Amino acid sequence: MPATDNKMIRVKHISKRFKKTLAVNDVTLAVEKGVIFGLLGPNAAGKTTLIRILCGIIKADQGEVLINGLSSQKAKPVFGYVAQYFGQYEGLTVWENLEFYARMYGVTDKKRLDYLLQRYDLTQFKDLLAGTLSGGYKRRLALACALAHDPLVLFLDEPTAGIDPLTRKRLWDDFYQLSAEGKTLFVSTHYMEEAQRCHQLAFMSAGTLVAKGSPTDMKHTLGDKRVYTSILPYQPEVQTALQKMAGLILVNQFGNELRIVAQNNVKKEQLEETIATIIQQIIELDETEPNLEDAFIVLTQNQTSPATNRR
Amino acid sequence: MIKAIIKKELIQLRRDPRLVALIIIMPLILLTLFAVALKLEPQNVRMAYVDQDRSFFSHMIKTGLWSDAYFDLYAVKNKAQIIEEIRAGHAKAGLYINSNFSYLLTENKQPHIQFFVDGTMPSLTTTMKYHSNSATSDDISSDMYFSDADADNVVIAQKPFIMDTRILFNPEEKETWFFLPGVIGVLIMQIALILTGITVVREREKRTLEQLLVTPMSRTSFIIGKLLPYVIIALLDFYFILLAGWLFFDLPQPSSHGLLFLLALVYVAVMIALGLLISLISSTQQQAMFIAIFIIVPSILLSGFIFPLEAIPDSIRPVSYAIPFTYFVDIIRGLLIKHTHFIDLANAYLALTGFALLFVGMSIIKFRKTL
Ligand SMILES: Nc1ncnc2c1ncn2[C@@H]1O[C@H](COP(=O)(O)OP(=O)(O)O)[C@@H](O)[C@H]1O
Numbered sequence: 001m002p003a004t005d006n007k008m009i010r011v012k013h014i015s016k017r018f019k020k021t022l023a024v025n026d027v028t029l030a031v032e033k034g035v036i037f038g039l040l041g042p043n044a045a046g047k048t049t050l051i052r053i054l055c056g057i058i059k060a061d062q063g064e065v066l067i068n069g070l071s072s073q074k075a076k077p078v079f080g081y082v083a084q085y086f087g088q089y090e091g092l093t094v095w096e097n098l099e100f101y102a103r104m105y106g107v108t109d110k111k112r113l114d115y116l117l118q119r120y121d122l123t124q125f126k127d128l129l130a131g132t133l134s135g136g137y138k139r140r141l142a143l144a145c146a147l148a149h150d151p152l153v154l155f156l157d158e159p160t161a162g163i164d165p166l167t168r169k170r171l172w173d174d175f176y177q178l179s180a181e182g183k184t185l186f187v188s189t190h191y192m193e194e195a196q197r198c199h200q201l202a203f204m205s206a207g208t209l210v211a212k213g214s215p216t217d218m219k220h221t222l223g224d225k226r227v228y229t230s231i232l233p234y235q236p237e238v239q240t241a242l243q244k245m246a247g248l249i250l251v252n253q254f255g256n257e258l259r260i261v262a263q264n265n266v267k268k269e270q271l272e273e274t275i276a277t278i279i280q281q282i283i284e285l286d287e288t289e290p291n292l293e294d295a296f297i298v299l300t301q302n303q304t305s306p307a308t309n310r311r
Numbered sequence: 312m313i314k315a316i317i318k319k320e321l322i323q324l325r326r327d328p329r330l331v332a333l334i335i336i337m338p339l340i341l342l343t344l345f346a347v348a349l350k351l352e353p354q355n356v357r358m359a360y361v362d363q364d365r366s367f368f369s370h371m372i373k374t375g376l377w378s379d380a381y382f383d384l385y386a387v388k389n390k391a392q393i394i395e396e397i398r399a400g401h402a403k404a405g406l407y408i409n410s411n412f413s414y415l416l417t418e419n420k421q422p423h424i425q426f427f428v429d430g431t432m433p434s435l436t437t438t439m440k441y442h443s444n445s446a447t448s449d450d451i452s453s454d455m456y457f458s459d460a461d462a463d464n465v466v467i468a469q470k471p472f473i474m475d476t477r478i479l480f481n482p483e484e485k486e487t488w489f490f491l492p493g494v495i496g497v498l499i500m501q502i503a504l505i506l507t508g509i510t511v512v513r514e515r516e517k518r519t520l521e522q523l524l525v526t527p528m529s530r531t532s533f534i535i536g537k538l539l540p541y542v543i544i545a546l547l548d549f550y551f552i553l554l555a556g557w558l559f560f561d562l563p564q565p566s567s568h569g570l571l572f573l574l575a576l577v578y579v580a581v582m583i584a585l586g587l588l589i590s591l592i593s594s595t596q597q598q599a600m601f602i603a604i605f606i607i608v609p610s611i612l613l614s615g616f617i618f619p620l621e622a623i624p625d626s627i628r629p630v631s632y633a634i635p636f637t638y639f640v641d642i643i644r645g646l647l648i649k650h651t652h653f654i655d656l657a658n659a660y661l662a663l664t665g666f667a668l669l670f671v672g673m674s675i676i677k678f679r680k681t682l
């Protein structure tokens with residue numbers, strides 16, 4: 001039975017507890033056909049657990065999953081999954097791995113496999129043991145294996161974690177290509193810049209989805225809060241002083257950049273003055289657009305006190 | 312540096328409570344089991360007898376054999392049947408007393424009685440020979456001297472009668488015939504359990520199971536796909552070992568090659584399926600290895616391979632019958648040495664088949680399509 005609407009993935013009130021940890025807490029979401037859906041969250045947010053539940057390899061304590069209108073178990077022929085950790089056979093060659101996964105889905109079309117090898121630059125490594133591939137090529141092999149049966153939906157758990165920027169860009173170009181071919185991609189990540197690339201996003205924190213929408217929507221979840229930035233080397237005293245101010249939501253340091261998110265009743269001059277008194281130097285803050293990270297941190301932080309972040 | 316490594320190893324060990332349980336509790340269980348089970352003295356060894364004399368004296372011999380509960384006597388029709396009873400495994404020993412026994416005895420003509428021993432079980436064969444002496448012990452034979460009241464007290468012979476012992480099936484008492492048939496089973500058990508014992512755990516540890524579980528395979532195809540190749544490998548290995556036995560170690564030829572193949576097939580299936588089951592219930596390769604070893608050791612000691620089943624107390628006997636290897640030992644001795652008829656081995660074949668089905672079934676049930 002195909003989906004009656006254009007929702008490829010439907011998740012209703014999924015929860016999963018591991019002893020003391022509530023890894024997934026009442027998650028509800030829907031993903032349209034052909035969309036790249038990003039699940040953004042820090043480590044231990046519950047991303048892997050949620051994806052495993054969607055793929056039917058972990059049983060949720062409660063809730064319902066429909067993929068293309070079918071339960072995860074029944075939908076297995078129409079989706080592919082690339083696990084967070086390399087899960088292909090290191091003792092088999094690239095070709096043997098690909099052939100194995102294809103056959104598990106009843107695919108015997110050698111041309112398709114050759115095409116996949118080519119698509120992921122693996123042709124030259126065809127006869128190499130998978131265990132000897134570098135991280136980037138392992139990831140490509142995993143992708144090729146997951147695509148062997150030409151699935152409608154692809155679940156990718158942190159597909160670019162630990163991958164060099166060039167390969168990461170290539171992979172993302174490919175994700176767009178897959179999406180253009182009509183496939184639905186469900187991608188988890190903890191990179192902001194990667195989340196930015198998704199059509200739809202959900203922020204996950206401590207098992208809960210704290211916000212859903214397009215990247216633009218997400219930035220606007222900050223509402224009428226203001227974001228200020230300035231070039232200023234890290235000084236702990238500045239952070240401490242700013243955090244004491246009423247109406248301050250977030251102080252975030254990126255190398256030499258200081259980012260401040262504050263309620264709209266906090267005056268820019270007030271902030272500049274506070275900083276100036278500490279650093280004994282005039283400083284000018286620029287108001288700027290909120291970015292995803294601002295939004296994410298504000299949404300996930302403990303509401304009572306502003307978070308301090310430094311990178 | 313050494314200290315750091317030692318500490319790390321100990322911490323890792325402590326974090327695997329199942330392993331700790333395996334290395335502490337399992338030896339305790341086995342120690343208790345063996346302490347109770349391993350006796351050198353067999354009890355109630357079944358003995359088929361034919362007493363054609365039916366005299367007071369022949370009865371004394373039977374009682375002598377019976378008295379210390381070593382032999383458990385039952386009557387059969389004729390001499391040939393004694394051998395057939397032993398061949399079928401119903402009896403381990405036999406006794407034949409000729410119809411002229413008491414006549415010859417009273418005539419001081421030193422009659423012979425025949426004692427038969429199953430020659431396939433090393434320790435049983437020797438202890439049976441030893442115990443049969445109770446039939447000729449002085450208590451019994453002292454009443455069997457006959458002489459004319461008025462004649463001189465002449466001792467005609469050292470003993471009033473003579474017992475001839477016949478070691479059946481293995482008259483030369485060759486050690487290789489005693490042990491090699493069972494050794495084949497032990498080797499196959501080790502190979503099979505270790506071979507399949509790690510196949511699923513390894514996929515779990517290497518995280519390949521996760522990628523495998525998302526494919527639309529059925530539980531049955533997973534189990535069968537995991538079993539079949541190893542069944543074939545172990546089967547080839549079985550014949551490889553047999554061949555070496557035949558070529559270099561004087562291993563006898565079977566009564567039927569067809570039945571031997573059937574045994575190889577069923578036994579290998581049992582062991583491979585058991586290995587798979589171990590793999591499914593273990594969470595690490597180390598645990599799987601331990602469980603395999605804890606199956607192999609009691610199998611060797613409690614199966615009748617080294618110590619006769621007759622020496623294992625009744626309370627532990629069910630354990631022996633719950634060991635697949637017990638039936639293997641029975642069948643392979645029957646096929647290679649005793650040339651037992653299929654009908655008398657059928658139950659053992661059925662038991663092995665039952666184990667194979669049980670272990671495959673349990674594996675299918677135990678295998679979850681979730682992590
Ligand atoms: N098999 C498991 N047993 C116990 N706890 C688990 C298990 N898998 C995940 N968790 C816990 O659930 C939480 C979410 O983990 P995970 O889904 O892996 O997060 P993420 O993928 O976002 O990093 C973590 O606190 C983790 O420790």
Ligand SMILES: [Mg+2]
Nearest residue numbers: 047048049084
């Ligand atoms: Mg994860």
